Amino acid sequence: MMGCWILNESLSFLLVLSWLGVNLYLFIDTFYWYEEEESFLYTRVILGSTLAWARASAVCLNFNCMLILLPISRNLISFLRGTSMCCRGPWMRQLDKNLKFHKxxxxxxxxxxxxxxxxxLCNLEAYHSSQSEEAEGLQATLxxxxxxxxxxxxxxxxTFHTNTITEFLTTxxxxxxxxxxxxxxLxxxxxxxxxxxxxxxxxxYTHHVxxxxxxxxxxxxxxxxxxxQTPESLMLHNVTFCRDHYAxxxxxxxxxxxxxxxxxxxxxKWVLGPVVLYVCERIIRFWRFQQEVVITKVVSHPSGVLELHMKKRDxxxxxxxxxxxxxxxxxxLEWHPFTLTSAPQEDFFSVHIRTAGDWTEALCKAFGAEGLAPRELRSLPRLAVDGPFGAALMDVSHYPVSxxxxxxxxxTPFAALLKSIWYRCCESQTQLKLSKVYFYWICRDPRAFEWFADLLLSLETRLSERGRTHFLSYHIFLTGWDENQAIHIALHWNDDTDVITGLKQKTFYGRPNWDHEFRQIAYHHPSCNIGVFSCGPKALSKMLQRMCRLYSSADPRGVHFYYHKESF
Structure with a gap:
């Protein structure tokens, strides 16, 4: 188990350890510098060690403020994904964890x-106390x-007769x-x-504070x-001798x-570079905001899912x-991320948006979703699009089995992937490194995603025509149903196609047994590197990560599961 954890997480662990090491080094080095530097000897007479604590934490604060903007620089992350250094293996997986590092x-x-x-606050109290009538000696003189x-x-x-906090807040x-x-x-x-x-x-909004x-x-x-103490004063005023002769x-x-x-x-000086980089990100976004986006099609799906087809130059x-x-x-001001659900081979790009907040609800209403009368394309509100940006799913084709x-x-993130597979299957000359895809879909109500069931049906048909039905193995799990649905399912259980989805593969009811699924995949693909990609709640992500560690072999020649979580 430990060997599997090292295999999957060793680089992440080393990067976090390096980050902690740099923080620790900066803190200790700065702390001892302020504790020993001659120019701050008289400052330490008044403040003591809290001077070093304040300055050491300030340096670490500057270091982390230098780093905080880098993981959310989307164009930088996309650029790194395209470089030879990060285009493969464990380094690419670190880019998928940019938000974790940001946190x-x-x-x-x-x-x-x-x-x-x-x-x-301790320093302020020390400064204030040293002005009191009880203060004496070198501290009072200073x-x-x-x-x-x-x-x-x-x-x-x-002066001692003042409100310290009030006076400090005037500086x-x-x-x-x-x-x-x-x-x-905030x-x-x-x-x-x-x-x-x-x-x-x-x-x-509050994040932009x-x-x-x-x-x-x-x-x-x-x-x-x-x-x-100034350098010129140090040359004339020997603190080692003069501190005892302050009178x-x-x-x-x-x-x-x-x-x-x-x-x-x-x-x-610490934050100038990252801030300039982030300003460039905003300039690029503003430039893309000015580019025209043509909406070619609007489809309103059940359960508040809006499909938009768009075109944009280059x-x-x-x-x-x-x-x-x-x-x-x-x-x-607001920009919201949505996964592309179209394939690169199509002459448009599309997104599927579910009502899940004030902004998405307003957007669905503006585009005639939620049972409202559809509007003409010319009268639709203007949209601006920034991107596209890279994400974890781009690595699916880098594994022989995914x-x-x-x-x-x-x-939704898997729609573009499966569509791309569909188009590549149409091109007989296309050779893929990817030889097998296992697809699991867990949902409460598949009718809310009929558009995706239609995509699976077309892909199933195309693969069957090409004699490549083995390429895709999909499993749909329904976790919510009522009594009427159960009766209807039982009556049509022996039909050639599934009563819920219309697919040849029958729907499973309940949640997957991940132990069984991972055991079967590991059995059928020994000595293979397998990429596991998920998009779902945190509990599911933790479970899958544990399964990847559990069923990865400690032997370098055995089967290895590499986990990727979709997040943006």
Missing amino acids: LVAYGIAINTTIHIVAH SKLGDHPNESYLNPIR IAGVTGLMISLALI ILTSSTEFIRQVSYELFW FIIFFISLAIHGAGRIVRG EWQTAVQCPVPQFSGKEPSAW FKMAPGQYVLIQCPSISS VCIAAGIGV
Whole structure:
């Protein structure tokens, strides 16, 4: 079991370990630098170790903010998919986990932000306490610097009789720090699975508060609250000797009054590259927004599923890709991802959209779905399309055997794949590396996806005509039915075709026994690399991932299951 886990997840584990290692190195290295650097010795007299905690977490925060935009740069991910380095094997599977890495980095940002805030709250209290009448010695002397001409201050809080938080919020660091914290709280809380399912629009809008987050981060250090001794002052003022002779600073030649300055802001240097890259992504999206999209056909399917056929100049796609769609008449800002359900060989591209939120409900109404009277194509709202972008399903043809598993509307990503297979079967000269496809479809009500059953029927017919019925093995599992349906199914059980789908392959009732299915596949394909692709709920994904590990052989010459989950 452990050997199978290493086979499937070793590279992911090493990448996460590398990310943790870099964070740990940056934190420790920065921490000890601020604990030992001479220029910050007097700062440490007032603040203690919380200075190092604040600065070390700030560096790790900058590092993670540099990474956070890269996994969601869709054009970058699509470009990497096309490079020779990532076009095969385990590196390609890492690109399928871009959103997982995005979330992991977000957790890193949240943890380091928390440490940074707590450390600076302690620093504020230390600054404030050192201005009290009870403060004495070197700490009191350092806090009073700046009260006389030709002196620079070290303590940004100039009097004890003040509200520390209120005064801090009048500074650049305080205001931007508050904006960063509020933006991060909004982003994290709205990213929970519950919020995304209940109101995707709320998640989408609040996620774009990241613009405020990055602007505030870039100028956060401009206030230069963290101050240290200047290099010129260090040459004249030997801190090792003078720290014990602070009473003589005003008179002794060998100990002139130390001069201090704020540390230059550096966050912008960390995030400039990724931000520029993301701006380029937005420019590309705006350019694609301007391109005309011609809607050629609108089909309203049962249970609130809308099918749109579109054309766009120079649009090139591959099976398994997805696009982002915007409808300006509904929202001028929102873009939503939808898997392409057409094949590259067709002269149009299509998507199937199910009503699952405010935006999709408004779109279906605008295009005459949900039982409304169909509208003429000329009167339909304008759509903008960005993409196509690569996804996990593009790797289906890279394996000799592929297992495709869909649940409910998750069947849409496999439509383009099966259509592409259908067209390739029509071309007798086409040779595919892919020799066998197992397709599993789990749904509560197949009538909601009649369009897909029709696709399977045409594919079944074509493969039979070509004598390649062995190429596709499909299994449909119905998990919801009523008493009338059960009676009807029983009466027509001996018919040549299935009473539900009209296909030769009979529908199964209940949920699949994945142990049995994976055992059979492993038995029929020994010494074979098998790709497993799924689109469905998290519970199904976890189950399939466990099955891939369980039935993969520890022997390199045995059967190996490689798991891919569709996510965008």
